[in-house]
Amino acid sequence: MTRIGLLSDTHGYLPPSCFSFFADCDEIWHAGDIGNAATINQLMAFKTVRAVYGNIDGQDIRMAHPEVHAFKCEQVKVLMIHIGGYPGRYEKRALQLISKEKPDIFVTGHSHILKVIYDKKYQLLHLNPGAAGKFGMHTKNTMIRFVIDGSDIRDMEIKEIDR
Numbered sequence: 001m002t003r004i005g006l007l008s009d010t011h012g013y014l015p016p017s018c019f020s021f022f023a024d025c026d027e028i029w030h031a032g033d034i035g036n037a038a039t040i041n042q043l044m045a046f047k048t049v050r051a052v053y054g055n056i057d058g059q060d061i062r063m064a065h066p067e068v069h070a071f072k073c074e075q076v077k078v079l080m081i082h083i084g085g086y087p088g089r090y091e092k093r094a095l096q097l098i099s100k101e102k103p104d105i106f107v108t109g110h111s112h113i114l115k116v117i118y119d120k121k122y123q124l125l126h127l128n129p130g131a132a133g134k135f136g137m138h139t140k141n142t143m144i145r146f147v148i149d150g151s152d153i154r155d156m157e158i159k160e161i162d163r
Contacts, residue, residue, distance in 0.1 A: 002026045002073055005047070007143040008082075008109030011035040011056065011133035014042060015141050018132060021159045022047065025145055027073070031109035031129060032082025034061050054082035054109060068097060075151040076104045084108030087119035087126055098122055105153065112138040116156065125153060139163055 005022035012035030022028055028047045032054025034040045040061065043049045051065045069080045079101045084094035085108065098106060105125045114130030130142030141161040147154050 001147060001149040003145065003147055004029060004073070005143065005145045006031070006107065006127060006129045007132040008129045009033040009054070009112055009131035009133050009136065010039050011131075011135040012039050013133045013135075014039055015132055015143075015161055017159065017161055018143060019046060021143060021145060029078075029080065029107060031080055031107050033057060033109060033133070034065070035133065037061065037064075040064070050080070052080050052082055070097075070101045070103070074148050076148050076153060077102065078105045078107065079103035080107040082108065083110045086111075086115055086128065087117050087121070098124070104151075112136040114142040114144075114158065116144070116158075134163065 003025040005025035005028040008031035011033055028043055028049050030051035032052045033056045037060045052069050053062045053065045071078050081094055083091055085091040103124050108128045112131035115128040117126045119126050129144045131138045132141045132143050141163055143159045146156040
């Protein structure tokens, strides 16, 4: 069993409550727009981190983290990219990656809109944790935690914080 914390679009800011929300997590996944090295380093000092870079991230982040990250967590195939769209409105490149990788979970960021949608067409769970940072149009900081147990994805919880 692996406990996952998921966030995106921190833009150089980590809400203090993310550390208590992710305290029992084994890994933190960051879906891009990290903002700066200090932010990702703070997360990596706290937990194991898997991250992709986003469109606002500089060379320091881009050198350390890929644009696309496809990996297995237990028996679940995960595909993570910052700009990916969502079911019915996937970006062209994301759709190509979904067709190639056939993930069980597709993680994106960028929109600052939290979405948890099961895509019947591609048989995947689409996760966008919204935005945890201070910059953007969102009025709430959001993040997700859940459990992967073998091939089972369960116990999804959302944290919502007033900005």
